[in-house]
Amino acid sequence: MTTEQAHGYSAEKTSHLKRLRRIEGQVRGLQRMVEEDKYCIDILTQVSAATKALQSFSLELLDEHLQHCVVAAAQRGGPEAEEKVREASDAIARLVRS
Amino acid sequence: MTTEQAHGYSAEKTSHLKRLRRIEGQVRGLQRMVEEDKYCIDILTQVSAATKALQSFSLELLDEHLQHCVVAAAQRGGPEAEEKVREASDAIARLVRS
Amino acid sequence: MTTEQAHGYSAEKTSHLKRLRRIEGQVRGLQRMVEEDKYCIDILTQVSAATKALQSFSLELLDEHLQHCVVAAAQRGGPEAEEKVREASDAIARLVRS
Amino acid sequence: MTTEQAHGYSAEKTSHLKRLRRIEGQVRGLQRMVEEDKYCIDILTQVSAATKALQSFSLELLDEHLQHCVVAAAQRGGPEAEEKVREASDAIARLVRS
Structure with a gap:
């Protein structure tokens, strides 16, 4: 789903980039x-550092998504709220399992 | 520890790069x-893909390190073998916890 | 925070137990x-299975928490909504990093 | 593969149990x-703690397996050494991905 309207992360775009x-x-x-x-071991140490950096980026993006997109959908109520949470839960599961 | 001698991954350098x-x-x-x-969710999906790619790279590098560097140290025996395994275990712990 | 009122998981209590x-x-x-x-390797295989089972339990509990507690707080609005999302994000970070 | 001979972890059996x-x-x-x-959040916090405890157990068992079983196979040399390392690498991959 691609949408040009502001997202939770839009306010933090510069720091994310x-x-x-x-x-x-x-x-x-x-x-x-x-x-x-x-x-080899020195390379593996740097891989762990890069993986943690990606993890921190994803957790911040997720928090902003929950605070902005999911809360807004919840306030609109109806099936959209449930779908928005389902979508977030699936993204969380991918993060936990990656 | 930085050493210019061949490593487990040297034979696979091109595919790693x-x-x-x-x-x-x-x-x-x-x-x-x-x-x-x-x-946001589409970005998070791509972050999981990049994280998995980093993970696969690290697991392959680790396997080559065990097959080459750790087996060679074990065959030389003595405290070097134990230190080489300790070092590998610490790298594995960092990967599991990242 | 301990509260006796129904939670997102209450409806699924039997299956969680x-x-x-x-x-x-x-x-x-x-x-x-x-x-x-x-x-050793056979034991490690079973540890991975138990870890995945714990992971599935936590992801389901989290989805129910988002669907129930976080959506309800969002609909009430105000600082409670932001706090409830912050709390969920911290729990997600612990899961991703464990 | 099930074998009654001593394993890397045998010396630490009591603490593992x-x-x-x-x-x-x-x-x-x-x-x-x-x-x-x-x-819900308090339960999720305890799930992360149990997951970390399982992780620590598996990392210790793995270190003992590398120190004992893999080093012994390496010293015997031949295809058994390569197979033993392959087996350990597969177990490490399962741990990293769980």
Whole structure:
């Protein structure tokens, strides 16, 4: 579902983009470590750091989605509220299982 | 610990670099989604995909490290073997907890 | 915060209790495997199964909490809605990071 | 594969059993919380604690398996070593993905 109206994260767009560029840098850093034959364990340590950074980004985006999109749907009530929560729960399950 | 000698992953360097460049592309894709005000849930779905890709990369690197570096240290025996396994276990714990 | 009023999960209490008793049985099964000197890898396989069962229980409880408690607080509006979402987001973060 | 010979964890059997009984107690505690209509978030907090306890048990068992069974197989060499590492890597993947 793609919609151009404001989302929960819109107010924090700049900080999210800054964080994603940092994660992009971490992944490029992993490429350099592999190219330069760095020690496996040191590379794995950096993978854990990049994974945690992605996790923090997703948890913040989720909180903003709940605070904004899910609360607004709940206040409108009806089947849309239930669908919006179901959608959020499915996204949470994907995060927990990834 | 940084060492220039061959590692477990050295034989697979090309495929690892290809995989990391794909993950870099996924993270840039997340930036575009945020810039274009895409729906939060669609962004979260892509974050889970990027996290799983990082996970697969780390599990393969770990398997190669165990097969190569840890088995070689075990065959040399002595305290180096125990230290090499301890180091691998700590890396596994970081992966499980990230 | 402990409250005796109905929760999102109250309607599903029986199935949750049945699921938790099964998980208890899985943990007792792990004890038997250790007592009977079963192979480490077989025990680890059962630990992953018990962890997934706990995960499924928590995701269902969370969905019911969002559908019931968070939606109700959102409809009442005011600071309580924001606090209820913050609380849910913190619980989601603990699940993602455990 | 079930074998009665000593495993990596055999020396720590007592502490592993103690830990598993504590986890069993945590799961029974979850049952009581559901029976007594405790607040969803408080139950989710205890689920995260039980999940972390299972995780710690599995990481310790894995370390002992690597130190004992995998190192011994590596020292014997041949295809058995590679198979033993493959088996450990698969178990690690299940833990990381659970």
